[in-house]
Amino acid sequence: MSLNQRLFIIVPLISALCNIFLLLTVLSAKKNKQIYAFMELLCAFTAWCTGSLFMRLTVYPGPEFWYEVSIMGIFLTPFFVYNFMYCFTESKGGFVRGTLFASWVVVTALNLFHVFITSPRVVEEAGERRFEYGVSPAVIVPILLVVVTLWEAWRLAYKSVREDRVPLSQFTPMIAGVAVMFACTVAAVLPQMVSLPVDTFSCGINAICLYYALYKKRMIQLRGIASNGPAYLVSAVLTTLVLIAGYQPMEAFYERYFSNYQEYKVIVFAVGFSLVTMAVYSAVRRLMSNLFVKGQENQEAQLKQFSSAINKTLKLDEILELYRDFLQRNLPGRTARVFLYQPGAGGYQVADCTNSALAKGDFIAGDNPLVPWLKSYNHGVSYAEFQRTRIYRSLWEEEKRRFAEMHISFILPVVCDDELTAITTFSDESGQGRARELSFREVTFLESMAAVLSMALKNASLYAAIENKARRDPLTNLFNRGYFEECIRRDFELCRHDSLSLLMISFDDFHLYNELYGTTEGDRILRRFGEQLTALVGPRGTVARYGGKDFAVSLPFCTASVAETLARQARDWLRYEVSSAPEKTKKFLTFSAGICAYPVSAASVEELFTYANMAVYTAKSNGKNRVVLYDPEQNRQDTDSNFQEKRALADNCAATIYALTAAIDAKDHYTFNHSNNVAEYASVLAAAIPLDAEHVEIIRQAGLLHDIGKIGIPEAILSKTTRLTKEEYEVMKQHVEGSIAMIRYLPSLDYVIPSAIGHHERWDGKGYPRGIAGETIPIGARCLCLADSFDAMVSKRSYKEAMSVEQALQEIRRNLGTQFDPDLGLLFIRLVEEGRIQPHVSAGED
């Protein structure tokens, strides 16, 4: 067989296999009219090549039959090319298409009767076989029809490009394919090429080009190549080749070594052939998978992993961290910035950046033209494309400059429920030349990831909204007390080595304001004040509505003077707000503010609250409408007068206190002395801490009054000589609330309540009535607790003997860290041991 003959077999064979292979590949794709048009074209190509091949091989039923198959393929190809173009460009109007189709059907049918080309005549010359055709003058008809059909196809393409329906780049592979086909057709008439199978060669090339065009248009995926159909075909071809090439040597081998087992020869060969087929299929599948699918599978695995991880959390920070890791892993050469929508800020704030060195406070305003454009586009897009849009003109110069500085090359929108939740920009920060454009596969991958991310962000934002709602006061929309305490603790941790100020604001006589002007007005002023305070504080701190008429502001990294300025500004605003009301009657509303700062005046969050509240109290008791700064040093010097005032107040109330204690004395003789002892011990302890004189006086008074609630306890329980039953103990415990209920009717002494209410609280939180623990228990209460317990232990009671002082101290030591504050407890022990506390061992009961 000559080389030419071989070529006329090999080239059509390869082309036919190529077309069948592609046909099987697209069988696994999702079908639409473009895919169907492509399949029709592939069928035409296959008929062309297979017919040509089998005609050469004179395969049954004979060359004439295969000639008809081949010529039919050739005749149908122009129309199917047109049809493919028609579908590819999504053109409208079926008249031309219908006419062409009908014309080609007629021409093809006529050709079956050899109107245009006669059947080939087989000519054997010098051992070579040639096929000679004869053409009639009527062949001009199909030639003209070819010209018209291809012209129409070109017109469709041109029109779609001009009308901007299909980008020119999508036609590039088709143009290449058509160019090859044209070149081959022209070459076929050259005398030098006439003996070569260039026509069937062009079929294979053209099919591949069209396949690539569809792939580029995202209509088919490369993974289709690794589907079962193509793998079977390749395996079958390879196995057949193996069989053809290896049968004779294998047979000779079998004959030589296993001639005694002739009867098993067929079985052995069949089994062997099956095994080879399996091995080949497995190898082909693996090879194809590695070539075409592995990358995609890797990406899918990554995507699955990302999806799974991101759906496990509702925390925005965690989602962003996962996203960042994902981007760093998959697009290592690029810097990605994630802009998240912040409704409060009215735009998209940069929330994360894959290159931490470049993370800046970038912001894309909500009215930036990029935002609505991305929302409507809803696909990843190159920045250059955005630059070409008409709305790019409305970008501010500053925005253009910043985008240019970021070297943005690609923008990925994250859209959920028609809302642009986030924007990710990808940039080449090296700034060296133009960044490599993301490949089609990368873009598809990112868009899939964006779809996953959008749901996660949506869920996170819903969660955050609910969480935020739970943290807010419904009237003022400020943070509530619970969340504020979380915030200030966080601020405190941040400011360990810096300063933190707490500003407490309490409206004066707000109850009266409500009664005078109505609760609607009261609510309005609370809302307005909250808004104003938030505006004044800005990003410097956190504002909360701490109570009905109380506001609290945490100011991390701010000194007390900042808080003081803020309070004065708020006071000025409030004065203006209530006085500038249009009503004839001038309203009046003021507030008292207290400020305490860490580390100057307080060592813990609890102290900040305690001292700030004390400062508020001071402000209120000094005539209200003022701002008081809690300063221990200053207080120590300044509070002499306060102390004197407290003392005077206590003196004024002494009659009341003594009347109350006398009532207890009458009911329970021991309690009177016990209260005196506790007041004494606790005040010595408080002074030794050291607390300022005013605070010491408060604790002393609290000591005197801490048990007055026992008036309400039945005498039988108070003087019971045996152990109290559980029920009796519950009744006994109520004396604390009883004390508070009574003190509340002494408004001028209500400042002792925090200390008095907590004297049965335990350091480990197992006390009563509130079960608070550690430093949450006011320091006055902790002092009273120690003093109360000590006096109870060293006193003789109706139900027990007195303990010795040493035993009592030992008991205190044993309960340090459980019942008692360890530091205060040790101090108390030291004070007793040093004799600064003189125990009265004769009486007392609790």
Next chain:
Amino acid sequence: MTFEEKLKSCSAAEIWQEYCGFLDLSMEEYMGIQRRLLMEQIDLMSRCALGQRFFGGDPPRTLDEFRRRVPLTSFGDYADVLLTRREEMLPAKPVVWLRTTWEGGDFPAKYAPYTESMLDTYKHNMLGAVLLATSSGKGRFHVKPGSRILYSLAPMPYATGLFPDLIEPELRVRFLPSVREARKLSFGQQSRRGYKLALQQGMNMFFGMSSVLYGTTRNLEQMGHSSQESGSRLRSILGISPRMLWRLAAGRYRSRRDGKPLLPKDLFRLDGFVCIGTDSSRYKDELEAAWGVRPMELAGGTEPTCLGTETWSKNGLVFFPDACFYEFIPEQEMLRNLADPSYKPHTYLINELVAGQNYELVITVLRGGAFLRYRVGDVYRCLRLRNPQDGLELPQFEYVDRIPTVIDIAGFTRITEREIRKVIEMSCLPVADWFALKEYDDNGHSFLRLYVELRAGARQSPALSREIIREHLSVYFRYYDGDYKDLKRLLGIDPLEVTMLPTGTIARYEAASGQKLPRVGAPREAVLDLLHRPSAFTSGEGDAGCR
């Protein structure tokens, strides 16, 4: 990426979208761009001393607030800053200062600062205009690198001089003459030299002031006539390219055969033909007939930059959305304001206009420009609010003229009451009263008509005939106004016509009508009453209406 690189690497649709995509804007999108860029300008202005002058310490936060609080301005409001070029007072650093005549101002010239951002916008819009000038339909344009452009517009520091400087780095084109050579020439020399080069080498695009284009066209036609007579002028054209020689020969042949004059369209195949300036609409038909291509009009100026362009259909200007923020004073409001300067005219936005109405343009220059609510002094007619044939959802305009108090002749000179009064004073003629109008001759070309009353008794002197007064005043106009002189030099026009009125006509008219007659740009009705109802306003001793 330069424009030329884009031509090579981007599709035509992409290029069109980038430069001419604004033509696809809906009115809402257009206003969105206008509003957004205005807020940028307010932001920039609020940070500079010039802006503080208009805003005080409280910059406007909305468009309505801006229009309510910022007054309409004229160059006088900026003169102290711009004439002394006090850059530190401006919203952004200027990179170039352009000048133009300050008609009726205290100084001969006025200056406008251009920031880098303004130049970028100018360049972008001009490239869009180049695409449109060569387009035959939406998205179908024909710009090719290496084109020859005859650029017959005023050089730097006038606004039109920016174009070659900005375009050259973007697109390889050959200006006729080259930009470097043009810098050394006066405008007249530049035009003549460019035209000569175009005749020798051919040209692809022609940019020029409408009046100059018209003058050039007439010159060529005349040259065609004379060449038919002697051929001596053609022989003087040395270095003519074979292609042009062929076209010239073919043109001459056709001209002789058909007995028609040699027209520019016989010599040139223009891809783009662009005209700028006053009275463009009056020249367009003649230019189209002569060149075979209808010229595309551009609108702009020193203060407003390049603000509008016609499209491929060349039947109305579309304003660029990012050059200026536009407001419009209806003609009636403008006239009322001219009669009573204390009256504050209302302005309308571009989406609030009425088709067929004339409007005075008020601009706020965007991208760091210096002018806020600035009355440019140009009047435009809103031709239509949308153009379905071209697929435009935006209003289209036609440049009408300067405001009535300014007489613009052929785009060269702008004559105001102040200039005329000065010329009359300098001439020492016994002029008792006068008023001036812009009028058009039978060919539709403008000229200045001065209606003059001599002092009582002066008419007896034979030395004071109409022609002598005209000549006398022309001399002084040429002396006082350099641009006026160029009219004669470049276009061969002497645009002054004088009409003598009987002494006291104007005073009697004013007394009878109870209204003062504006000395420049008087209403047509008033002039008609004055001229054609002599019994009512003249004493009968003069030759009312006699020219």
